[in-house]
Amino acid sequence: MNLWWLVIGTVVGCYLLKLAGYFVPAQVLHHPRIRRLVELVPVALLAALVVVEGAANGRHYDLDGARLAGFAAAAVAVWRRAPFLVVVILAAVTAAGLRAV
Template identity: 50%
Template sequence: MNLWFWLLLACVLAYAWKLMGYLVPAKLLENPRMSRVAGTMTIGLLASLTIVNTVASGQTLTADARLGALGAAAVALAFRAPFLLVVIIGAATAALLRLIGWN
């Protein structure tokens, strides 16, 4: 089977999963415990996506300028910098590290 089949299948499954969300009873969504679980899952998924995009290059793990940029952004967040400044600091750090040859 070709790539387009798998892509369309993934789109249909993702849309079906979204539609299933409308079938969840409202009473279940009002539960504070469910709200906490949903919030925690969102943070965990975003954190794992960030790490994978930082250290993965194809099928291998790499330590390049992205890792330094993530570290600089984490330090900026620890100092409670505004989000836009965190992004700028991360991008500038990656640019400087690539400039000095850490690819």
């Protein structure tokens, strides 16, 4: 039952955080520093999630060569501004190809 209390607490916390966003004055959001921060936070969180999923398995580091090669191929494709679907397919083909060998 403790897990359910954690889930319920997280749901309530997320809802209250979203609700608090409606009470922030518009003048605060138009400040250049705040606007830049608001634009960069989702990108940083997504990048951190991708790196953690690419280099960890549960609570342990899992520096699998095929997974890291797929991650590197995807990073190069993103750097070269490839479309998202191409990035995903390239990473999957690279990792699968190296695991098949």
